Amino acid sequence: MTQTKTTPYDSAEYLKTEEDMALYFEACLEEAGDDPAFIAKALGTIARARGMTQLARDTGLGRESLYKALSGQGNPEFSTILKVVKALGLHLHARVA
Secondary structure (H helix, E strand, C coil): CCCCCCCCCCHHHHCCCHHHHHHHHHHHHHHHCCCHHHHHHHHHHHHHHHCHHHHHHHHCCCHHHHHHHCCCCCCCCHHHHHHHHHHCCCCCCCCCC
16 A cells, blocks of 8 residues: 655745735735734745745845744734735735725
8 A cells, every 4th residue: 555645735836926925915805804814924934935034134024033923823902914915015905895
C-alpha cells in the first residue's frame, strides 16, 4: 500500500502579485463578517507573502510582535492594523451593506 504525502495549504504561496494580494484582502474583508481575528490573519498571510522582515522595517514594529499580532491568535491594536495595511500598500474600503 502506498502512502499519500500531504503538505499544509498556505495561501501566502499563491500571492505573487500586488493584484493577487489586494484581491485576497478584499475577499477576506467580505468573508470576515465581524471577526477581527480573520482580518488580522489575512494580513499576516499577505505579510508572509511579501516578507515579514521588510514589513517590520516599514511599520517600525518588531518582526516577532508582527507574527504574533497577525497570527489570528493575537489581539492587535487598530493602529497596528492601519500601519500594516498602509505598509502593504492596501486600502480599507467602505460601502453600504
